[in-house]
Amino acid sequence: MNKIFRIVLLLVIFLAGVLSAQSAGFQIIRLKFGGGSDWYNDPSADVNLMRFLQKNTNLKVIPEYKFVDLASDDIFNFPFLFMTGHGNVNFTRQEVERLRKYLENGGFLYIDDDYGLDKALRREMKKVFPDQDFAELPFSHPMYHILFNFPAGPPKTHRHDDKPPQGLGLFVKNRLCVYYTFESNPSDGWADPDVHHDPEEKRLEALKFGANIVLFSLTQ
Numbered sequence: 083m084n085k086i087f088r089i090v091l092l093l094v095i096f097l098a099g100v101l102s103a104q105s106a107g108f109q110i111i112r113l114k115f116g117g118g119s120d121w122y123n124d125p126s127a128d129v130n131l132m133r134f135l136q137k138n139t140n141l142k143v144i145p146e147y148k149f150v151d152l153a154s155d156d157i158f159n160f161p162f163l164f165m166t167g168h169g170n171v172n173f174t175r176q177e178v179e180r181l182r183k184y185l186e187n188g189g190f191l192y193i194d195d196d197y198g199l200d201k202a203l204r205r206e207m208k209k210v211f212p213d214q215d216f217a218e219l220p221f222s223h224p225m226y227h228i229l230f231n232f233p234a235g236p237p238k239t240h241r242h243d244d245k246p247p248q249g250l251g252l253f254v255k256n257r258l259c260v261y262y263t264f265e266s267n268p269s270d271g272w273a274d275p276d277v278h279h280d281p282e283e284k285r286l287e288a289l290k291f292g293a294n295i296v297l298f299s300l301t302q
Contacts, residue, residue: 107142108135110296112149113157113165113191117172117206119199121165122149127272128164134272134289135296139229152177157184162299165193166269171202178209185210185252185259190299193262194269197242207252207260216250216262225249225261225298230290236266237287239280257302261295268292 110128114121125147132145150156150163152173157163157180173181185191193203204216219225219235226232226249236247247266251258270278271288280288 107144108132108162108296108300109144109146109148109160110162110164111157111160112147113163114149114151115165115167115171115173115177116152117170117202119167119169119171119202120196121167123167123196124270124273124277126274126277127269130274131269131272131289131292131296135293138293139297141297141300152181155180157181157189158187161189162296163189163191164269165191166196166199168196168198169202171199171206173206173209178206182210186254188302189259190302191260192295192299193260194267195242195262195264196267196270197240200264203262211252214252216252219249219251219258219261223249224301225258225294228294228298228301230294232291232294236263237268237271237284237291238266239271239284239288240267240278242267258298259302261299 110132112121112128128147129145132143135141136143136145150160153176195203221233221235226235236249238247242265245265248264249266250262250264252260268288268291271280271285272292275285
């Protein structure tokens with residue numbers, strides 16, 4: 083009974099967070115996680131994407147950098163979480179359960195491999211959904227066409243290992259709840275121009291793609 087009550091309580095907290103976000107404005111929330119990776123890097127990226135959304139859509143946003151700790155139930159206050167970094171990822175058993183509940187109850191997680199995150203990330207997400215592997219989204223997926231057209235899927239913002247970019251997903255009852263970009267790294271293109279010195283056309287392409295991710299997540 084206590085377990086059922088806790089699940090119901092977390093669902094209520096999550097729905098309250100969604101309603102609050104819709105009334106005050108949408109916000110990208112950075113996910114803080116363990117393992118030693120620099121989850122906090124390029125904070126200007128989140129803010130710049132929100133400003134791009136504010137300028138190019140009717141979405142009401144709060145363009146401020148904000149993060150939430152995976153170890154906290156505060157994740158249930160936000161419908162959209164963003165995870166990135168280089169290197170290791172480590173989820174505790176409690177964090178695995180918390181993230182699973184968040185995703186099963188309607189939350190959306192966008193993950194961008196900033197280089198070197200892939201191996202550890204796949205290992206840890208397998209703990210969250212043991213029966214699933216990341217599946218590549220077809221280029222016809224609405225994610226790639228909802229506002230701006232990306233007929234070949236994710237853009238190649240940074241070279242990394244010079245492999246084709248991939249957009250991968252995990253699902254809850256056919257609902258895309260985790261979207262993961264690998265060998266693409268659009269979030270680096272959202273950062274201030276003097277951070278990575280990307281050409282302006284690359285930055286604009288990355289921002290458009292980020293807008294598609296956010297808008298699609300809100301249709302879920």
